[in-house]
Amino acid sequence: MRGLMSKDFFTLKKKYGWTRLLIDIAIMAMLMFVLEDKGALLISFLLIPLEIMSVVITLATCDEQWKWSKYAISLPVSKKQIVGSRYGFATLMASTGLVASLVVNTISYFYFPMYAYGFYIFVSLASFAITMLFVALILPSNYSLGVNAGFVMMLVLLGAVLLLGFWSSKHENAILRFVVDHFELGSGIAALALIMICGLSYALSVSFFKKKHA
């Protein structure tokens, strides 16, 4: 598993590199500077999930290009481990996104204080949850129908986020108000649902991968 995740890390390093990281940081800084308090929300709910999804799709594209799965199967790793390592790496990426989101939200709290700090932490955790949800939907699409399906799924999810954001802002932040009104129950249900979706996603991906090599 460690070796497979190292391979993903090297791929990411080679495909993205420091330049991409600096561009990402510059985009984040610019969004915060231009949009002020709304910048952190946009970064957390759109930019970070988008970037993590793009990483996952890039890794799948490279694997397909290199016909990696054929070789991976000859290595001393199980099919579950091959799929599991991709989920592990995506979770690692989502955690990095969480840290980035926490940094952005903390800066936003100090420079454009609109809410209590707890709200900003919540936004970061929600960003992590959204990223994981997206990963959980993209990976089985990749394993069942290939990279293009994952890419289409990414576009659909982005569209859904934009629509929800637009709808919420038209209805006096309906989503935010719903979350505040039902915070504890809502968070609990969301966390449980996310764990279940991720578990189901992993099981589906393993099943698709095994079917492909049956």
Add this chain to the structure above:
Amino acid sequence: MANSILEVRELTKDYSDFVLHNLSFTVPRGVIMGLIGENGAGKSTTINCILNAVKKTAGQILIFDKDHITDEIEIKDKIGVVFDENHFPDIFTPIEIGTYMSGIYSNWDWPAYRSYLKQFQLSEHKKVKDFSRGMKVKLAFAVALSHKAEFLILDEATSGLDPIVRDDILEILIDFVQDENHSVLFSSHITSDLEKVADYITFIHKGKRLFSCPKDDLMDKYGIVSCRTAVFALLDQTDIVAYRKEDYQVKVLVRDRHLAAKKYPEAIVEPAAMDDIMLFYVRGEQP
């Protein structure tokens, strides 16, 4: 320790349009087993079943005397595999490949890996995409040999390579089986390579095993009888494996050329090359 490294028993894989049917053969320790057959005969399917890359329909596969599915990871830790094409990320360098392979194989041997890279004249820091096809195959061998593998599986690994590189690779294989606990399963349709290095030959045709025997027996016993049609009509049918009619003569593949030379003094009997044997079995007419 078991005498055989690989035992394939009545292996069947049923795709709707192709069936690998009841294939059985054994790879003893310390030998190179050549797996021959025309394209689409079932060589790669056999290897994919051995590696559990595809699910077999029936049969049993034992590697190191263990079931290839139950003990899959333990078994694969001691197997090196080289395919016909490069599967390494082409943006990686050999050192980066070694780094992640060291996290996959429990017995990864860095000094051995570096030594193979040096021996094969592969730059440690050059990207795989800048390597020639021969260099990529050598890199695959360096990886396959650097984790104390006892069994090498080669799936058309030498196809598309020039004779110099192929010769280098054959030398690697001969070196590898100097240790009598090591074996190689070498699938190829370049029969001249197998004539040079193989100890045993298993021939698959249309998903069925035609024979599996020591190469020397094959080369020593099989022969081509060249004769006129009139003489051909007098040949004992049981001596004939297959025949091909040419303009003025008939060429006949026989299992025992020494016997044929005695029985048919009016015919010309020559040793059969592996290519001839394959060609007669695949293209020849049955008596």
